[in-house]
């Protein structure tokens with residue numbers, strides 16, 4: 001994916017390059033005025049803000065830029081995760097595929113990088129790609145290479161394991177026939193990247209590569225191959241839309257009912273197409289059908305391409321799924337960048353984490369996916385603390401005590417009544433949950449809600465990150481609108497943090513009186529799953545007081561209607577093996 005591109009052309013990177021070059025004292029000074037480098041707040045570099053059970057490379061890798069996931073894969077008893085990594089810190093031109101292995105997707109062991117620039121067609125960078133297992137069991141990696149200096153001219157390459165008997169797949173070789181796909185006349189060579197896992201049907205392999213046509217048309221180029229070696233572009237893309245560049249396309253079949261996943265080469269009446277939109281830096285997907293004769297994908301909801309569903313309404317990008325043959329499930333992995341400053345990142349010596357792997361499946365309505373943290377994460381749970389049948393009255397809050405809550409897993413079921421007290425929904429916000437949440441944050445009193453959790457909160461509530469629901473009346477005969485929101489505006493007293501309110505609507509019928517919330521809290525990240533995984537939000541937050549044992553957890557209710565916590569269980573989470581850190 002083009003995180004690297006963003007780093008190269010994005011404003012932060014520009015500032016950073018200018019700083020490096022010593023070329024812009026103006027820019028340098030304005031940055032200093034904002035955050036006074038040299039006086040990075042002690043809390044930012046505190047080990048208590050480094051995540052405990054989220055995927056990260058080791059601590060001592062100085063100036064790690066961004067970590068994004070590439071193609072996860074299962075081979076001979078091990079899950080393999082490859083991710084974009086800069087071993088040289090401040091030098092961006094040498095992106096490699098770092099490599100970690102796991103037996104359970106929770107405990108990770110770091111190996112040497114799997115793919116590094118060393119052939120003409122990847123000598124200026126090894127960017128994202130995907131892995132596919134061929135019928136004889138051989139894994140193959142397709143990835144984007146940069147083959148010329150000073151311009152991000154993108155081609156697609158292939159690599160195979162050197163020793164197929166090595167379950168750790170430590171060494172990879174790149175056949176001499178690379179690259180296997182290059183930009184053709186009429187294609188934008190700097191917007192041509194991130195090959196997908198391939199699928200097989202009708203005597204041909206097929207894969208997608210993300211692209212951009214003209215100024216605005218994002219598309220997924222379709223390639224075919226008989227032998228996985230010679231790839232020919234189909235005349236038509238699989239799909240396209242006027243959204244800007246499509247990074248990291250992901251395309252896979254889903255079962256119409258049940259929670260099992262399908263191998264990418266299986267067929268189904270329903271498919272998911274996901275793209276990471278470089279313009280907004282979020283991951284969007286549609287549910288649709290794939291016609292294997294015309295080789296076109298058609299979203300079920302015609303407006304879906306532009307008002308699309310997101311895997312996560314927070315900080316979550318460049319995600320990728322894979323089919324886990326062990327538990328017959330499809331698993332989603334996503335990358336979350338930092339929300340502090342580049343100066344902070346340099347002081348910390350690390351930047352970028354992965355979300356907890358999520359199992360995904362189609363909701364029975366067929367309209368969206370459901371997501372849930374993989375069950376393996378529950379092996380990290382310590383002793384539980386539970387609360388049952390507690391009413392939290394209007395304007396009140398309830399502390400959950402008896403555990404360390406800075407690294408915790410919290411599941412709560414709410415009972416909601418008094419729906420007649422709900423505020424009226426303004427249809428002007430029908431497509432803009434985020435804006436609505438920005439206006440009606442956690443401290444803005446409501447009718448039914450805001451109610452939910454204050455996590456990573458200080459005892460005096462100077463700091464708190466709010467994860468909550470707010471219910472709106474929606475005209476006669478329509479079900480109430482439920483907004484799920486993550487409000488980090490009070491999360492820290494540290495200046496110069498990126499603290500956007502993130503939000504999504506929850507397609508649930510709250511007139512049943514019930515809604516659930518699960519939050520995975522891990523020092524500087526909060527991942528929340530509303531209504532059983534219908535709406536998910538990941539936030540990065542960096543408290544300055546509410547760190548370590550000073551972090552508190554509360555249930556709050558800022559609505560007029562009482563809320564009942566029918567059940568809440570919170571677990572302290574243990575630290576898994578995390579790449580030796």
Ligand SMILES: *[C@@H]1O[C@H](CO)[C@@H](O)[C@H](O)[C@H]1NC(C)=O
Nearest residue numbers: 162163164165166167168169
């Ligand atoms: C290939 O890997 C297997 C299993 O790790 C090992 O026993 C064998 O020596 C390796 N072969 C070579 C040529 O390195």
Ligand SMILES: *[C@@H]1O[C@H](CO)[C@@H](O)[C@H](O)[C@H]1NC(C)=O
Nearest residue numbers: 187188189190191212214215
């Ligand atoms: C390729 O896309 C980039 C980004 O939109 C644009 O700046 C550039 O002009 C395009 N190049 C061509 C040849 O269309």
Ligand SMILES: *[C@@H]1O[C@H](CO)[C@@H](O)[C@H](O)[C@H]1NC(C)=O
Nearest residue numbers: 201202266267268291292293
């Ligand atoms: C399309 O899918 C159907 C159903 O799985 C299969 O029977 C058929 O062979 C496929 N056709 C092509 C051209 O892939």
Ligand SMILES: *[C@H]1O[C@@H](CO)[C@H](O)[C@@H](O)[C@@H]1NC(C)=O
Nearest residue numbers: 006281316317337338339498
């Ligand atoms: C993560 O960082 C924030 C703050 O710098 C940016 O606004 C986001 O665009 C960025 N997200 C991605 C996916 O790059």
